[in-house]
Amino acid sequence: MIAILLKRLGQAAFVAWAVGTVSFLMMRMMSSDMAFRIAAGRYGYDNVDSAAARAVSEELGLDRSAWELYLEWLRDLLHFNLGDSLVSGLPVAHEVGHFLGHSLFLAFVALVLAALLALPVGIYSAVRAHGWFDRLALFASTILRAQPVFVIGLILLLVFALELKLLPVAGFYDLRFVVLPAVALALALAAVSNRVVRHSAFDVIHSAFFRFARVKGLSYGQTFARHGLRNMAVPVIAFMGIQLVSLIEGIVMIESLFSWPGIGHGLAHAIFSRDVPMIQGAALAMGLIFVGLNLVIDIACYVIDPRGRAQA
Amino acid sequence: MNGAQDAVSETGSTMSGARLASNGSRTSVRRVWAHLATGQKTGALMIGALILFALLEALLHPADPALQNLDNTFAAPSWGEPLGTDQFGRSMLARMGEAVRISMFLGLLCTLSSALVGVGLGVLAGWRQGAADRLVSFFVNILLALPGLVLILLMAALAPGSLTMLYVAISLVLWVEYFRVVRAVTRTAVASPQMQASRMLGFGTLYCFKRHVWPAIVTPVLTLAAFGAANSILALAAVGFVYVGLQPPTAELGLMMVELFPYYSDAPWVLAQPVLAVFLMIFAFNLLAGRARR
Numbered sequence: 290m291i292a293i294l295l296k297r298l299g300q301a302a303f304v305a306w307a308v309g310t311v312s313f314l315m316m317r318m319m320s321s322d323m324a325f326r327i328a329a330g331r332y333g334y335d336n337v338d339s340a341a342a343r344a345v346s347e348e349l350g351l352d353r354s355a356w357e358l359y360l361e362w363l364r365d366l367l368h369f370n371l372g373d374s375l376v377s378g379l380p381v382a383h384e385v386g387h388f389l390g391h392s393l394f395l396a397f398v399a400l401v402l403a404a405l406l407a408l409p410v411g412i413y414s415a416v417r418a419h420g421w422f423d424r425l426a427l428f429a430s431t432i433l434r435a436q437p438v439f440v441i442g443l444i445l446l447l448v449f450a451l452e453l454k455l456l457p458v459a460g461f462y463d464l465r466f467v468v469l470p471a472v473a474l475a476l477a478l479a480a481v482s483n484r485v486v487r488h489s490a491f492d493v494i495h496s497a498f499f500r501f502a503r504v505k506g507l508s509y510g511q512t513f514a515r516h517g518l519r520n521m522a523v524p525v526i527a528f529m530g531i532q533l534v535s536l537i538e539g540i541v542m543i544e545s546l547f548s549w550p551g552i553g554h555g556l557a558h559a560i561f562s563r564d565v566p567m568i569q570g571a572a573l574a575m576g577l578i579f580v581g582l583n584l585v586i587d588i589a590c591y592v593i594d595p596r597g598r599a600q601a
Numbered sequence: 602m603n604g605a606q607d608a609v610s611e612t613g614s615t616m617s618g619a620r621l622a623s624n625g626s627r628t629s630v631r632r633v634w635a636h637l638a639t640g641q642k643t644g645a646l647m648i649g650a651l652i653l654f655a656l657l658e659a660l661l662h663p664a665d666p667a668l669q670n671l672d673n674t675f676a677a678p679s680w681g682e683p684l685g686t687d688q689f690g691r692s693m694l695a696r697m698g699e700a701v702r703i704s705m706f707l708g709l710l711c712t713l714s715s716a717l718v719g720v721g722l723g724v725l726a727g728w729r730q731g732a733a734d735r736l737v738s739f740f741v742n743i744l745l746a747l748p749g750l751v752l753i754l755l756m757a758a759l760a761p762g763s764l765t766m767l768y769v770a771i772s773l774v775l776w777v778e779y780f781r782v783v784r785a786v787t788r789t790a791v792a793s794p795q796m797q798a799s800r801m802l803g804f805g806t807l808y809c810f811k812r813h814v815w816p817a818i819v820t821p822v823l824t825l826a827a828f829g830a831a832n833s834i835l836a837l838a839a840v841g842f843v844y845v846g847l848q849p850p851t852a853e854l855g856l857m858m859v860e861l862f863p864y865y866s867d868a869p870w871v872l873a874q875p876v877l878a879v880f881l882m883i884f885a886f887n888l889l890a891g892r893a894r895r
Contacts, residue, residue: 296742299743300742300743301746303743303746304746304747307743307746307747308747311756311759312755314759315755315758315759318759318760431884431887432884434887435880435883435884435887437835437838437855437879437883439839439842439855439858440858440876440879440880443858447865451866533748534748534749537750537751538748538749538750538751538839541750541751541754541843542843545842546842556751556754557843557844557845560754560757560758560843560845561843561844561845563758568758572747572751572754572755575747575748575751576747576748579747579748580746
């Protein structure tokens with residue numbers, strides 16, 4: 290348990306250092322160009338001249354020595370002092386906090402929807418392995434996973450928002466706005482995970498302990514509930530840990546597509562306008578969420594399956 | 602990237618691949634082809650057709666993909682413009698040709714370099730173990746702390762619109778997959794009784810590698826390579842889609858999708874083209890990677 294915590298803590302520290310260094314390099318490599326773009330971000334592209342860019346450069350102290358700035362930068366990072374957004378002028382920590390809530394909400398709804406889709410489909414495919422339902426599920430999964438998540442979102446957007454006008458297009462004002470982005474994410478996640486659930490359930494159903502439970506007189510349903518679920522849970526949960534990568538990557542894409550006011554949209558937007566402190570804050574938040582969720586998965590596996598504890 | 606999850610669900614991989622590997626390096630192209638499953642053949646044919654399209658377009662269709670003709674926007678497909686024109690009257694055939702060329706070129710290049718680095722370091726770490734293993738594994742562990750796409754976005758932001766930077770970033774994310782798989786397989790291969798016997802009989806390192814290690818890693822590496830190509834094409838389209846990758850007027854599939862999206866009701870067939878191209882490329886590489894059969 291301690292080892293798991295230490296490993297993830299080390300990763301979290303790395304995320305902070307890597308994001309800090311990359312954003313610092315970004316700051317240095319584009320200093321002339323950057324002052325111009327920040328000025329453009331502030332005043333609009335039509336109102337920018339080199340005087341405005343120089344003013345921005347002096348205000349931000351872009352002309353001091355590199356090492357001095359780097360160490361100062363890292364020290365600020367350790368104190369979670371993320372500075373102010375270069376575009377809006379508001380503290381980054383405040384903006385990131387605002388984004389974070391929306392992203393976590395979207396991720397949570399998407400994960401729940403994905404589980405509601407993948408678990409029944411996967412388990413039923415395993416029970417009726419090689420039947421028409423199993424084949425249909427395989428076909429649908431193959432088609433869906435050959436699709437980038439933003440194309441799934443694009444198609445949902447075209448059909449349900451623009452053609453049928455059933456749901457709003459983009460932004461976030463009430464609960465109806467979460468439907469399309471969450472469904473798009475959930476479809477992409479479930480496309481892969483229903484097959485993992487199926488394989489895991491298939492192995493359990495065809496195992497010796499499962500047959501033994503049936504022989505000693507339990508009904509199929511009882512056997513599955515008592516011996517099936519827990520045994521198939523470990524591979525499925527471990528796999529969810531791997532899928533977190535696609536979840537976080539999917540969030541960047543889907544938030545940009547639906548203008549969802551979350552961290553992924555914030556990151557893409559900040560990169561586009563070269564708002565380095567915002568890039569740093571958003572990337573840091575995404576990395577830390579990722580490490581944190583991985584920790585949750587590790588602990589879940591630890592609690593469900595006592596067998597791995599000796600090694601862990 | 603989702604290579605890891607693919608590898609997890611595909612570890613069974615293909616029976617044909619395993620047989621191919623055990624036959625050693627004597628296999629000709631024809632024998633490799635005979636060992637592929639039907640789905641893999643379909644995938645290979647689709648990839649061949651896409652590459653052929655991209656190359657033939659460059660040779661036979663001299664139109665400039667960035668040349669605008671504002672009198673002729675959203676022309677329907679015709680003999681002169683088989684794929685129609687976009688919102689600036691640019692030839693969609695020329696643009697699709699360029700886009701498929703960029704995606705395929707980048708995908709194959711990233712796959713090649715990440716496979717070379719990943720396999721090389723994986724064999725080294727799995728065989729020598731000790732300090733080399735700990736050092737590389739340490740870097741891998743820290744690389745895995747950030748989701749791949751976030752890392753690619755950050756690096757793409759360092760040099761906006763640079764294909765070279767995207768190539769470096771995508772390869773940097775992809776090699777980890779090969780390293781982890783190859784390292785694990787090499788460890789077991791090196792510890793196997795067969796390998797011990799070869800060592801005791803006095804065979805050299807190169808012979809042991811060719812006889813015991815290479816056959817064990819070639820199948821998973823080929824599977825990973827097919828997924829890796831799909832993932833790099835996906836990553837390129839993804840950064841283009843959020844406007845951080847290649848910049849206009851370059852014809853890039855993800856970028857084309859965002860640019861054409863506002864006009865979906867005027868010309869749905871134009872928006873459908875990049876969407877279909879991305880789908881076909883990823884689908885073809887997924888097919889080529891093969892599927893676990895139970």
